[in-house]
Amino acid sequence: MISFEIPPFIQNQLQMIRMVAEQAMRPYSRELDENEHERPQAFVQMTWPFTQQMVKSSLKPLMAQANGNGSNGSNGSAKPKREGPDFNMLSFIMMIEQLSWGDAGQYLCLPHPMLGGAAVDSAGTPEQRVRFLKKFTEGDPKWGAMAITEPGAGSDNSAMRTTAVLDSDTNEWVLNGEKVFITNGALALKESDGLCVVWATVDPSAGRAGIKSFVVEGNTPGVTIAKQEHKLGIRASDTVALHFDNARIPYENMLGEHSPQPTESRKGFQGAMKTFDASRPAVAASAIGIARAALEFTKDKLAEEDIVIDYTKSLHELTAVERDVIEMEARYKGAWLLTLRATAHMAHGESNRLEASMCKYRAGDAVTWITQKSVELLGPKGYTREWLVEKWMRDAKINDIYEGTKQINQLIVARSILGYSRRELK
Amino acid sequence: MLDFRPDEEQKMLTETISRYTRERVRKVYRDAEEDGEIPAALVRAGWEIGLLPTALPEEYGGFGDYSAVTGALALEEFAWGDLAVTLYVMTPNLVAIPVLLCGTEEQKASYLPRFCDEAPPRVTAALTEPAVQFSPYKLKTTAVRDGDEYVLNGSKTFVPLADNAEMILVYANEDGITQAFIVPTDAEGVVVGDRNKLMGIRSLPANLVTLNNVHVPASSKVGGETGIDFSLILNHSRVALGAAAVGMARAGFEYARDYAKERVQFGEPIAHRQSIAFMLADMATEVDEARLLVWETAWMLDQGQDVTREATIMKQQVDRMVMQVADRAVQILGGYGYIREYPVELWLRNARGFATFDGLAMI
Ligand SMILES: Cc1cc2nc3c(=O)[nH]c(=O)nc-3n(C[C@H](O)[C@H](O)[C@H](O)COP(=O)(O)OP(=O)(O)OC[C@H]3O[C@@H](n4cnc5c(N)ncnc54)[C@H](O)[C@@H]3O)c2cc1C
Numbered sequence: 092m093i094s095f096e097i098p099p100f101i102q103n104q105l106q107m108i109r110m111v112a113e114q115a116m117r118p119y120s121r122e123l124d125e126n127e128h129e130r131p132q133a134f135v136q137m138t139w140p141f142t143q144q145m146v147k148s149s150l151k152p153l154m155a156q157a158n159g160n161g162s163n164g165s166n167g168s169a170k171p172k173r174e175g176p177d178f179n180m181l182s183f184i185m186m187i188e189q190l191s192w193g194d195a196g197q198y199l200c201l202p203h204p205m206l207g208g209a210a211v212d213s214a215g216t217p218e219q220r221v222r223f224l225k226k227f228t229e230g231d232p233k234w235g236a237m238a239i240t241e242p243g244a245g246s247d248n249s250a251m252r253t254t255a256v257l258d259s260d261t262n263e264w265v266l267n268g269e270k271v272f273i274t275n276g277a278l279a280l281k282e283s284d285g286l287c288v289v290w291a292t293v294d295p296s297a298g299r300a301g302i303k304s305f306v307v308e309g310n311t312p313g314v315t316i317a318k319q320e321h322k323l324g325i326r327a328s329d330t331v332a333l334h335f336d337n338a339r340i341p342y343e344n345m346l347g348e349h350s351p352q353p354t355e356s357r358k359g360f361q362g363a364m365k366t367f368d369a370s371r372p373a374v375a376a377s378a379i380g381i382a383r384a385a386l387e388f389t390k391d392k393l394a395e396e397d398i399v400i401d402y403t404k405s406l407h408e409l410t411a412v413e414r415d416v417i418e419m420e421a422r423y424k425g426a427w428l429l430t431l432r433a434t435a436h437m438a439h440g441e442s443n444r445l446e447a448s449m450c451k452y453r454a455g456d457a458v459t460w461i462t463q464k465s466v467e468l469l470g471p472k473g474y475t476r477e478w479l480v481e482k483w484m485r486d487a488k489i490n491d492i493y494e495g496t497k498q499i500n501q502l503i504v505a506r507s508i509l510g511y512s513r514r515e516l517k
Numbered sequence: 518m519l520d521f522r523p524d525e526e527q528k529m530l531t532e533t534i535s536r537y538t539r540e541r542v543r544k545v546y547r548d549a550e551e552d553g554e555i556p557a558a559l560v561r562a563g564w565e566i567g568l569l570p571t572a573l574p575e576e577y578g579g580f581g582d583y584s585a586v587t588g589a590l591a592l593e594e595f596a597w598g599d600l601a602v603t604l605y606v607m608t609p610n611l612v613a614i615p616v617l618l619c620g621t622e623e624q625k626a627s628y629l630p631r632f633c634d635e636a637p638p639r640v641t642a643a644l645t646e647p648a649v650q651f652s653p654y655k656l657k658t659t660a661v662r663d664g665d666e667y668v669l670n671g672s673k674t675f676v677p678l679a680d681n682a683e684m685i686l687v688y689a690n691e692d693g694i695t696q697a698f699i700v701p702t703d704a705e706g707v708v709v710g711d712r713n714k715l716m717g718i719r720s721l722p723a724n725l726v727t728l729n730n731v732h733v734p735a736s737s738k739v740g741g742e743t744g745i746d747f748s749l750i751l752n753h754s755r756v757a758l759g760a761a762a763v764g765m766a767r768a769g770f771e772y773a774r775d776y777a778k779e780r781v782q783f784g785e786p787i788a789h790r791q792s793i794a795f796m797l798a799d800m801a802t803e804v805d806e807a808r809l810l811v812w813e814t815a816w817m818l819d820q821g822q823d824v825t826r827e828a829t830i831m832k833q834q835v836d837r838m839v840m841q842v843a844d845r846a847v848q849i850l851g852g853y854g855y856i857r858e859y860p861v862e863l864w865l866r867n868a869r870g871f872a873t874f875d876g877l878a879m880i
Contacts, residue, residue: 092524093586095816176518402829403748405652406872414833421810421834428809429802435519449802498795505794508774508801516794 095431101182108186111137112193117479120194123327124482128319130278131197131327139232142203146227149179153217176438180369184376184434188427191380195486196327198377199274200234203227207235207279207306209369210288214304214346214362223286223306233285233309234278238270238333239363246499249299249360253291253335255345262342264305266291266335269317272493276331277316284309288346289335290363299360306344313338324485364444369437371447371494375430375454378490382423382458385465385483390416392469412468419461426450426457445507452500455490462487521809527587531594533566538598546599549720550863555605561636563595563606569613570633572880577629583617585753585815588880589760593808596764600867601721603761607878608677611642612686614753614879615697619745623736624699642686642697643673643726644876653688653695653751653875658728660689660696660738667691667698667738669706669731675877679709679724686739687728688747688876695747697739706731717866750879752818752828757878759811759831762839762871763804769846769864770800777849793849800842807831807838836872843868 115137123129190198204211204227211223227233244250253268266289270276279285287307294301307314318332347362393399393416400413409417429450436443462484466473473480491497506516523531541559549555568591573579595603613632616624631638646657658671669689679685685707687700700707710725739745774797777788787793810831817824843865847854854861 092520093522093527093812093816094518094520095813096518098518176520178518181519402826403654405650405654406833407650408652417830417833418837421830424813424830425806425810425834428813429806431519432521432805432809435521438518439520439522441522449805453802453806498791501795501798502791504798504802505791508797509778509788509794511788511794515789516791 097181097185098178101178101185104182105185105189107141108189109192111141112189116190116193116197119197120479120482121476123194123196124324127321127326128329129327130282130329131194131200134194134197135200135202135232139202142201143228145179145183146204146208146224150221150224150228153221156217176435177440178438180438181434184372184430187373187376188380188383191377192384193380194327195377195381195483195489196325198380199325199328200278202232202234202283204235204286205275206237206366206370207275207286207288209373210237210304210362210366211286211306211346213365213369214288216346216348219306219343219346226284226286231283233283234275235285236273236275236279236287237290237366238273238276238287239290240272241269242271246496248290248363249302251290251292251302252295253289254295255291255293255303255305257293257342258339261339263339264342264345266305266307266313266338266340268335270333270335271318272320273331273333274493275329276333277319278329280307280309280311280314280333281316287333302360302363304346304362305340306346307335307338307340308344311338311340323488324482325489367494368442368444368447371451371500372430372433372437372443374490374494375426375433375450378454378458378487379423379427379430381483381487381490382426382454382461385458385462385480385487386416386419386423388478388480389419389465389468392472415464415468419464422457423461426454429453445504448495448500448503448507451494452491452497452504455492455497458487459491521812523590527590530568530571530587531590534568534591534594535597537562537566538594542598542602546602546720547860547863549599550601551719551857553719553722555602555720559602560605563602564637568607569610569637573613573617573629573633577625578633579629585756585818585880586812589756589811589815592757592760592878592880593764593767593811596761597768598764599720600761600765601718603764604677604718604721604878607757607880608641609637610757610879611677611876612638612640612684612699615642615686615739615745615750618749618753619697619740621739621741624739624741628699638684639678639682640684640686641676641678641682642688642876642879643676643679644688645673645675645873647672647674647725651873654747655693656688656690656695658687658689660691660698662691662735663732665735666732667735669698669700669728669733671728673726673728675713675715675723675874676709676726677721677723677877679726680712680722682709685726687726691744694744696744697747697750698733699737699739700728700731700733704731704733715870717863717868717870748823748825751875752814752824754876754879755828755832756811756815756818757880758871758874759807759814759835760880761878762835762868763808763811765864765867766800766804766807766839766842769843769861769868770797770804772861773797773800773846773849780850787849796845796849800845803838803842807835810834839868839871840865 115133239248255264279287292301315334317334320330433443433446433450465480570579572583575581660667706729708727713723814827814831846861
């Protein structure tokens, strides 16, 4: 039944998260923006206990399953049966929105499996999910990352060159190659005992079928940080280039079921695509958080100038600024509803690939436009670094780019609605 | 919990409407538009689906299950067939819903059962006024209390089916507040004027109506002494029109999509080109987004919340969306899009109307 109700316990959680955003994020926003590559200590301290709880609760059904039915541990790819909707997904999406309202760059530094976790969840077996994610429930803060992009493989990530070769003597995978623009790469691999899911090919001649995902854990020898990027926005976020130089990882760290002939199925690459079904709504939610921050701030500042919107005015009576604000509100709300739809479909166990791409590109588009409008509407003051709107405008733009650019997501939507293959619509 | 899936009953309802639009409306709507007339049998069949009686409570002869969300689903499906036919079939709603929402117990008891009859009562409503700067909250038509009567003066336009109506719900300005009055068309001073010559929805007869010192008993003011909550009525209308716009936009999107897959230029279907395919992706996404905005506003109405702000935001966005989608549909068909043998030009003409159709549909 159609409903827009957010369960009360999630609403309560959000109040707590809003406190985190107000106390541990906003006060440091400017400082972290001006001092790139500094880490958001306050935010990490405050959120680590909370994310540990979250990961614990998401692993609980898996652990119960492993205990109840031990033989099913390693080869059971069957998902644990779920009764009713999956609230974790919705609560995570709502949390991302609220944290990004606080500061999108800091949010990306959340000590949490993040994209790496999404990849382990989508492509890993239940046993692997427990094995790799358990460390996020104990000890010091840890980070997760995912590495797909390479210098020659951006939008066309099937063109990746990083190789994984099995050394049958030691039963290890040997990784070689270069990944770029990896969010949390340094935090996950050098500054904590985290993990990075690395996509690599086991057979460069096999195209997509050869691409598999591998879990590289923190402090693995042979992995180096080749570069720390300097960015337009989200400067608090850690973005690095990674070099893999004979990095060795255990055989069991390849995600998914292990067949002797890994190239026989395209499952590996489909795992990557499945990761996006969960991660695109997450990116959209982050975009929306920034949009809401800018919108609320802009409305507050306009109110101080006695510009308050009367929603019963007709188009002729509204000023150009008022019409802009109403359009900003509409674009914000529309993109958020698309995001909630993609999330709810997933929570109810329905396919959401089309919806995920729709919300991702629409949210990126909306936040980019809304934040640019905010700077415009706030005049000379809006352009100063005294206020955060100019930063939000710079932060916002990343949402048009990562997790599939706007165009790539339009392409996915277009193929889906036209029933076209990759060959028919390039 | 958040959920975007219609339930079984809603699916059955939209399936019924969809059968009607596919098998009946789409067969004749184009000729109807050219002729300026909708076949009576088509209207009857539309009424027989029974949308309005299902929305009215049992005590007034209906089935007692009012829901704005269900109404929005139904209207989208109806308008996918044709907007003018939808507005024609739904004209009785323009009186029934405001009376249901804001009428006194007496008014409800005396009017609502008539909407559950086999044939709908011949009633309509008059909100829009013939002016460039029109605001439903600041009407120029006036209502002045005179003893136990009201005296109405002013001009109205876009009054659907006024020619054939026995009664018109007239919105008028009483001391700066929009109120509604039940006015028999045979009252002295009511003049049903010329039929409107409109850019679109040409198969829907609509007229100018003038009120010259029309006296009606005070009891004909909807809601009695306290009157109506006009925002509530307008918000219901905006949800209805929003849903209709989504339905028509979806029709435009689907037509353009299918055409683009068939039409071959430069040796390939034009849909193989990104410039066409991306327009279609945007159309699909914007239609979905608009639908969600409509649903959210409808759902909040069903929860009894004041949605004046949401309905305004939603309606302005939907109006932009439907124009853009209809315009791109014409573009995708190229020269054929400009020819009246193809439906897309009609949808473009209809789309432009939504910004001025306030009060022309109601759920
Ligand atoms: C701050 C930041 C963080 C990132 N984090 C990560 C991360 O954690 N992990 C990771 O793996 N990657 C990450 N990325 C990489 C990001 O996903 C890529 O930058 C993105 O996918 C685009 O690839 P590209 O930069 O090579 O651009 P290109 O692929 O070269 O694209 C250039 C332009 O061409 C367009 N284009 C390309 N192909 C098509 C087509 N078929 N049709 C139409 N238009 C097309 C694109 O839309 C774009 O506008 C991050 C990037 C940044 C900037």
